Amino acid sequence: MDNINMMGVKISKKNLQETVSEISSYIIEGTSHHIITLNAEILYRAQQDEKLMDTINSADLVTPDGAGVVWASRILNRPVQERVTGIDLVQAVTERAQQEGWRMCLYGGKPGTAREAANNLQKKFPKLKIVGTYHGYQSSKELEEMYGHIADTNPDILLVALGAPLQEYWIRDNKETLGIPVMVGVGGSLDVLAG
Numbered sequence: 736m737d738n739i740n741m742m743g744v745k746i747s748k749k750n751l752q753e754t755v756s757e758i759s760s761y762i763i764e765g766t767s768h769h770i771i772t773l774n775a776e777i778l779y780r781a782q783q784d785e786k787l788m789d790t791i792n793s794a795d796l797v798t799p800d801g802a803g804v805v806w807a808s809r810i811l812n813r814p815v816q817e818r819v820t821g822i823d824l825v826q827a828v829t830e831r832a833q834q835e836g837w838r839m840c841l842y843g844g845k846p847g848t849a850r851e852a853a854n855n856l857q858k859k860f861p862k863l864k865i866v867g868t869y870h871g872y873q874s875s876k877e878l879e880e881m882y883g884h885i886a887d888t889n890p891d892i893l894l895v896a897l898g899a900p901l902q903e904y905w906i907r908d909n910k911e912t913l914g915i916p917v918m919v920g921v922g923g924s925l926d927v928l929a930g
């Protein structure tokens with residue numbers, strides 16, 4: 736069993752490195768996948784919010800972000816191995832992306848944040864291919880341009896940092912149209928990377 740069931744949600748038992756391997760298999764497969772790093776607050780909110788619960792359960796992989804989820808898994812006697820947080824996943828995926836030549840896009844945060852986060856990642860991983868950065872407050876016209884740019888650059892991974900649960904709804908709604916193999920909701924991670 737790769738998942739545990741906690742309060743109606745299937746949460747992955749994979750550790751960070753196994754999660755990166757799973758992401759690699761999604762890129763080889765080529766069809767679009769939605770990954771959520773789930774904290775206890777969103778899990779709790781989903782109990783009263785059917786749309787949120789359905790969205791979480793439509794994702795392909797839900798990682799245990801947050802000490803509360805890991806702790807609860809132990810109490811329930813169905814322990815996950817470790818926390819897999821948004822920021823840890825971004826760092827690990829980025830390192831692997833450099834090795835494999837995966838193309839990445841960053842979306843979200845205030846104007847300038849995604850670009851600054853990309854610059855800092857690029858300093859750490861000089862051969863990393865970041866093919867697009869977009870802030871998280873686009874007008875509908877800018878969004879159209881963003882979709883066009885994404886189609887032209889054909890990324891393997893899109894990190895979406897609009898905050899939970901907005902990013903989860905956005906990924907669910909755009910997953911099929913954009914057809915990016917890996918779309919991950921990463922919350923405030925771009926803010927952290929931008930420093």
Ligand code: UDP
Nearest residue numbers: 843844845871872896897898899922923926
């Ligand atoms: N954000 C955005 N567009 C929006 C709303 C929020 O890009 O319409 C960004 C915001 O600038 C911040 C991030 O989403 O960078 C939310 O970070 P937060 O730490 O609140 O998210 P969490 O990690 O709690 O999901």
